[in-house]
Amino acid sequence: MSYSLTVNGQVRHVDEDGQTPLLWVLRDTLKLPGTKYGCGIAQCGACTVHVDGQPMRSCSLALEAAAGSQIVTIEAVDGPQADAIRDAWVARDVPQCGFCQSGQIMSAVALLRSVPKPTDADIDIAMSGNICRCATYNRIRAAIHDAAGSAQS
């Protein structure tokens, strides 16, 4: 079956089984590999994308459920919060292996859009769905605070 979805601003038509996880549609069909497979069961958050502005785990979202939605991936997420987050990530040298960071950044950008000045408790709530086995959590936390400061203007 064919489904239409808007990915990073472009309307894409995808001819796949409606039960295919959005993750594999993005990675294999649309060749957007920035969104990662980490666990496949919505435990690790490496596959986080924005669906109609909300962070979602693309491994747990069926193509047929995503059809018609506006999807934004790490490759195209933009705006003042995204810029501030990326700048802070680089300035702090947050990544180690980096594999989880696409998902971390997508969650962090969504957090800042929703809560411009997050507290540590806000960060715990929004970011606890994203696993980092390199345990870069402290730098992630610090970078979110940095970005919250710089994205104010």
Next chain:
Amino acid sequence: MALVIAAIVLVLAIVLRPQPLPEAQALPANHRSIETAQLRPAAAFATITDPAVRSVALFEEAGRVIQHPRCMNCHPRTDRPTQTDAMRPHMPWVTRGPDNAGAATLRCTTCHHDANFAASGVPGNPKWKLAPIEMAWQGKTLGQICRQILDPARAHMGRDQLLQHMAKDELVGWAWHPGGKRTPAPGTQAEFGALIDAWLKTGARCPA
């Protein structure tokens, strides 16, 4: 070091030398059915002559559903749901938020959608959310749950709505179609509804 590795590789080469491999053949399908527990129908309680005793017995039978992990997991006593038949804390860490559907920055819909999703094993329902904290069931006896259900201040519903919730609500109905490897609640939602209906009609008595 190089010599050691070379020696190891040599040993492995001998140990792991090629062995004959089977050809594809027809095999019977491996059926993995999940056993569903049965509920005693409401009519089976007609032999109990004392209506009060019958009412309690009906609720105790319904209690096998109410206290099943499929129902209890979303009636936690804290802000964090539980998961699995073992009712362990939900992983990842989540909180109920202002509308019982997750914190603003980690909604239930981050992972849970309108339907169970086989590929990820994540369950779903259009109304996916926690019961309000006043409706917490975990850590309570069946009698306490019973009295709580009947208290409009805590249940936020009268008896008609209560019957409707138990017998018809689609999120409640998910408990009998949980997908994945999850054990369904006993019986069917219709049988459960009939038990609740009969319990209400027999005076809605509660276990001690």
Next chain:
Amino acid sequence: MIEAPAPKRRFRMTRRRMILGGTLAGGALVVGYTATHPMQVAGAILQGGGSDPEPSAFGPFIRVTPDGWTTIVNRQQELGQGIHAGMAAMIAEELDADWDRVRVIDAHSNLRAYGMQGSAGSNSIASNWDLMRTAGAAARAMFVAAAAMRWSVPRNLITVRDGVVSHPGSNRSATFAELLAEAARQTPPQQPSLKHPKDYRLIGTDRVRRKDSLPKSTGAQVYTQDVQLPDMLVAMVAHSPRFGGRLAKFDSSDARKVKGVVDVIAIETGVAVVAENTFAARQGRDALRTEWNDSAAETRSTPQLVSYYHDIAAGRTDVEPSEFHSKGEDAAAFGAGTIEFAFDFPYLAHAPMETMDCVAQVDGWDVKIISGSHLPTVDQVQAARVAATIPGRVDVQVIPAGGSFGRRGNLTADYLAECVRIAKRTNGRPVKLIWTREDEQSSGLFRPMAHHRIWVQLGPDGFPARWRHHVVAQSLLPVGPNAQAVEGIATSPYLAAARVVDGKVFSPSFPVPVAFFRSVGHSINGMVMEHAIDQLAKRAGRDPADYRRAMYRRAGAKRHLAVLDELCRKAGWGTPLAAGWARGLAVHEAFGTVVGQVAEVRMQDGRPIVRRVVAVVDCGIAVSPDQIAAQMEGAIGFGLSAALYGAMTLKDGVVQETNFDTYPVVRMNEMPAVETYILPSSNRPTGMGEPGVPPIAPAIANAVLALTGAPTRSLPMLPKGSANFGSGMSPGTTPGATTV
């Protein structure tokens, strides 16, 4: 993205290459490289290998281009530990390159060009310290010589800074790019002089930063999982659910009906489903029907294995011990007053974020691999073995891995060899093998489980006089002593301070496969030694820091002593904490690096809450202080996951923890604040990837001991089935906040 296969070149040894560290098959002219001789032997056995590097006048590690950039070829592997930056800094320091115009690329496997390639034992900085500095200094000397000739001035009056060569006397200067052609014609000096550490402008400063943070923050970094090649197939494999099980029968009819499935192939490790995309491969694999022959398989459950280990330690089995340490005459006599400790440790999975994956293409005798390789030389040899070719025809293109922690660096190269087996059967089409998280968790190659039993007799002074130590653990290597099982014990200053030592290791062998894991045996032995010492200090009525200090003095362990003293100062050891909080201390040496940690802990509903960890490290000269701190933070988070929750268990031989829901790891809301302090040192650098792991579990256990009086006898502290398994903490109670 991924570079096209490079045309193969014959690698010819020249004097120039040798001096610049280029060939390791050479002789005495290889400056400062100590491993020359075994490399010669290995080179002869393996006949070189891999595609040869782009020729450069400055040797295989350094390329200077007319655009003014210096490209460093990283012979190590970037697994997250930031080694690319450390390697580049060692060269750039001596070359006096402009750090802002230094880039790093990863070396393909090539024994003759780069020597044995692999990242193990936290050894990357230490083992490249001389080679990289010498290569940088030799290249610098070539630019100096070129400038001296051009300007007709003496070399010793020429300076180099940030890629600019200057003669201050005549106020002339030229960039590397401007001098490139002339410099390339110079003969490198045989023994270029190296800088005195006091003259370092890069090493040891916060200028040494990662070069990959931007691509890793934009989704642009390509991992093996992301590789797309024309005509590429994706494979998944159904493995035996039990270790040692063999494929008996399989039915591929349903799998072949899945849209996108191209082929179903029985291979030595199971049944491979080859498809046009990942999800089709997954669905095809799930549709397979398989039967397995378990006659040689491991069918026991974890409780049986634990009691088997206890029987072994008690001498009730036919597993014979070997001695790892023995001194003193009356080693057999442990009489009245003996204090006995027992510890149990579970199997652990590495669980890197990127599951095992590999891209392979087999074309006749030639094999091309793209992989986040951890031990490229081993991968190359194993790929050659499986493909029945010679290593020289195997090109391993090494790209960054999404974590490894030892998983990708195993001597069987299990997943990579499996990928080559499949690629042999696809008529030359490239294959990307993807393991699901469940495949990975169920694959074995675990950190070995272990049982330790210790008998100690204290002397009249309250310190251990006699120490008997029995260790039970599978060996990581098929031959040789089980050295990894006892690392950090045999060399412990506590044993050096004891009069009598009787150390034995029992190495049972059965089909559960085991592998190197971040900090290897130290991941267990740090806990054993440091938690035992705190319990002994308690018996002796001594402060844990003072108790250690006395033994370090007695053993002459000066570096331990210095770390401990600084740790006590930075952590405020002995100063009061708020009610309900306690500190726990641990100091452990691993891979030449001494790390001390103090954890601040309180108990909440029966679980330890760790809010702050103060760490002090002596790792010799600090090449990249920021990445040392990053490794300390990461190691503490990694070790905390293992201490609190980590356990892989078997039920009738089948792995029970198949994903992060049953194998919880520390998340944002559980990460303590970490403060890292590096002791100044003029010693050669030692490792940093692993040594931060061992002290964290005992630091927490020692704090819990101080709070509750209860010792920790096994890890994890919060196992499956306990009330706090994977339960985390409420947000806002975590103090990871205050750091960095």
